[in-house]
Amino acid sequence: MSDSGQTIADETVSSLPFVTTQEQLLGLTVAVLLATGLLLAVLPRGIQRLKATLENATEREWGETLEGYLPVGRLTHAIVRLSQLAVVVGGTVGVLHLWGYESPIWYTIEILTAMWPTLSRMVASGVVLITAYFGGLAIASWMDSLSANTSGIDRHDREIITRVLQLTLLLTAVLFVLTLWNFDISGLLVGAGVIGVILGFAAQETLGSVIAGFILMFSRPFEIGDWIVVGDDRGIVTDITIVHTRIRGPNGEHVIIPNEVVGSQTIRNRSNENRLRFAVDVGVDYDADLETAREVAREAVDSLEIVEETPFPSVRIEELDDSSVVLRIRFWVDRPNTEKMWKAEDEVLEAVKTALEDARINIPYPHLRSVTDAKPTRDRQLVSSYEQD
Template sequence: MLGGEAAAVVAGMLPVVDAGMLGVDEVVTTRRGKAIVSVLALAAAIGAAVLARRGRDWIADRFRPSVADVVVPIGVLAVFAAAVTVILDAWELSNDVLNVLGTPDGRTVPKLMVTGIIVVGGYVLTSAIRRLLDDLIGNSDAVTEHQREVTFRLSQLVVWILAVITVLGVWQVNLEGLLIGAGFLGIVVGMAARQTLGALLAGFVLMLSRPFEIGDWIEIGPDGQEGIVKDITMMNTRIQTFDGEYVMVPNDVIGSQSLTNRSRKGRLRLEIEVGVDYDADVDRAVELADDAVDDIEESLDVPSPETVIKHFADSSVVLGVRFWIDNPSARRRWRARTAAISAVKNAFEEAGITIPFPQRTVGGREDGGRDAAIGSEAPVPEAAGGDE
């Protein structure tokens, strides 16, 4: 196999490894000194990992980002390897570890080195893919942030799968049995996690169909969640409601219900209902409502406001005042509704048009042994054979 051949080449290039060639155990003989050396080695390794981020930016600015992608992980891996070697040598455990890892062909150390090279190569390749995606489609309006992130995650998954297969080849693991076991495991996991897999597939569908994006104002279902999309993952969508709550909705739930996107077109039509008295001039009321709404700041000129006669109510003729706003959001919607209601009310008051409230007229009739007066009983004739 390719991995085994690489390990053989590295083995031919390496000299015989002497487990105690550092000589740390000869310099530090007390347990306290060994403990101090171990702590210092661990601190150096952790410090290298912490400083790697700053060093990455510095190398990327001084040279090239690709150089930083290669140098930083190799440097961190080398520091960790050196720290482990120092600790093992200080506690005289190098020979024991090599005996445990030893193989008849003596290629354990080369295999470990090839494995480390593959791991670093996978990390470098995924970083290069991330930078390539940012350069190619980072400023494209046709590809959303969610689609770019999903594309990177899929590419990252493919790279690490290939890296794992290569590492297994280096260690000469039987892939046929492993693949058969993975197939049976996949069937069991698929049956046990149908809902999770459904959410995952729904995440791919959302990525391709793009019904909404981060920052859109959506409503899920006729009586479902409503709010602003804050994050989209492969498994769920996070929404911030107008009450300030964060709601996590599985993607399969979104895919199985109706979805309303109020931000997609960049504008939203609002409607308020107002009733006018039956004695009022309805045409005049329609004209006043149109002019009142047209004057508010939030209303768009195109499409222009429109008032329609909707239906007859118990005490009024109901008008529907419709107008449009741009860049819709919950705050703009309520602010526009409030301004429109105030403007229509003031216009009707100035024109003397009454907005009636529900009224009920109560009357009576002379029937069933009752007087015309409401609620009074008619006198009942005295029965024959009264008191003597």
């Protein structure tokens, strides 16, 4: 037993003459262990109580407010566990000190002192990386809240801005950690530049798609939910990433188009104005009164609910076909998509056909008229010879 342990025992014995030193040490050990266990049990409840007190003092649910930006539950759990670990270490050191086993404690302190430069860097690196991790979570939560309250930021912009900010924060944290460990960042940047050039040649299409993704983010030719046509593909935009754009075709298939292809093609956005004009062709007979046919067709289209009242539907002569005069009927549809286009065209053609038939205006079909020169047959020649005889 060390001098300090003996001193504690002697003082205890002198104050309690009927209790031996061994019993006193056992009693103090039990007291330290009980205090340690009590602190371990009380810490979680104490932190929750502190949180409730702060909420009542500020009259607002600050915990729920912070939860929108930071994982408060995870942070609270980590603080509780670290506090409990500190209590366990403190209790262990106290028991060892009571029983005079101070040599392991001082030996451990000497080792920690010798390793302190390295340990401090490890602790600082851990703190920086953990801060960067929780900062990334806070950025994602902040962008979700910002996009929900700002009409100019859609899901596409939110995802890209979030990823860029998180990547910037992570790279900054990594460079800071490397600085702590005395790495030469200039040489690392030169090496990264060389590697970047090599990867650039090896993955030109991928990098092109990434660059095109950023261009699409700033130019905003379409958004998620728009009905677009890109080259030979058309459909509803379901997802936009930095690398590709996903659309759902009219038959339900999902088409994934690299952003490099999207940027090099002509893009037609059919949802940008929330309405679109369609056209169908109907042929009438050459003998029909064209003005009457146009008026009948216009009234038939006006009667349909799927067709917008303004601008008014129009009917004009498109061409003179071989068998009919072709009338082109143009009409507008609100909030168009592929299914609505098919439905509108079907209803317009059916209504115009019925109206023209009721007005006794013929819708001709292609037909041929054959004209041939008649040649005398053998029977006619015999009859003619008989009559001459």
